[in-house]
Amino acid sequence: MRRIYHRFPQSVDLDFELNRPFREVLNCIARMHDTHTTTRGADGLVKERILFQIADERTQFQDLDTLLPLAEKVSEVADFRVELQRTLLTPEKRLPVSENAFFLRIVDKxxxxxxxxxxxxxxxxxxxxxxxxxxxGACE
Known part of the structure; x- marks a missing residue:
C-alpha cells in the first residue's frame, strides 16, 4: 500500500538515489528509527537522536512503531517525517541544542x-x- 502525505512539498531541497531496493531501504529506516549516537562536542557530550513517522491516511503521520514490519505493509511510495534532535548532556541536566524536521519521500525504482x-x-x-x-551511511 502506498503511504502518501497529500501536503508533501511540491519543491524539494534535494533528490538522490540509494543503491538499494525499496524494501531494503524500508528495513534500514525501521532499524534507524528511535536510535541515537553520542559524540563529544566543544561543550561536552551531544546526543543525536533520529525519529521517523510515516504518512497515514494521506493527512497525518503516525509513529513508525505502529506499522512494523514496514516491508510487508508499504509498497511503491512512502512519505516520512524525520526528526533529528540534538541534546547537550551535562551532569545536571539535558539541554536541547537543536531540532530539525524533514519530509522524506522514497520511491521504488x-x-x-x-x-x-x-x-x-x-x-x-x-x-x-x-x-x-x-x-x-546507514543504508548503503
Whole structure:
C-alpha cells in the first residue's frame, strides 16, 4: 500500500538515489528509527537522536512503531517525517541544542530507490545534505 502525505512539498531541497531496493531501504529506516549516537562536542557530550513517522491516511503521520514490519505493509511510495534532535548532556541536566524536521519521500525504482527531501520549517542547523549523508551511511 502506498503511504502518501497529500501536503508533501511540491519543491524539494534535494533528490538522490540509494543503491538499494525499496524494501531494503524500508528495513534500514525501521532499524534507524528511535536510535541515537553520542559524540563529544566543544561543550561536552551531544546526543543525536533520529525519529521517523510515516504518512497515514494521506493527512497525518503516525509513529513508525505502529506499522512494523514496514516491508510487508508499504509498497511503491512512502512519505516520512524525520526528526533529528540534538541534546547537550551535562551532569545536571539535558539541554536541547537543536531540532530539525524533514519530509522524506522514497520511491521504488526497481534496484534503486529514489529519495526526495524537503526541510519542514526553518529551525535547526542541518539541511537536506545532512539527511542524505545519514541515509546513505546507514543504508548503503
Amino acid at each position: 526497481g534496484r534503486l530507490t529514489e529519495c526526495y527531501v524537503a526541510k519542514d520549517g526553518h529551525h535547526g542547523d542541518l539541511d537536506a545534505m545532512n539527511l542524505r549523508r545519514i541515509l546513505k
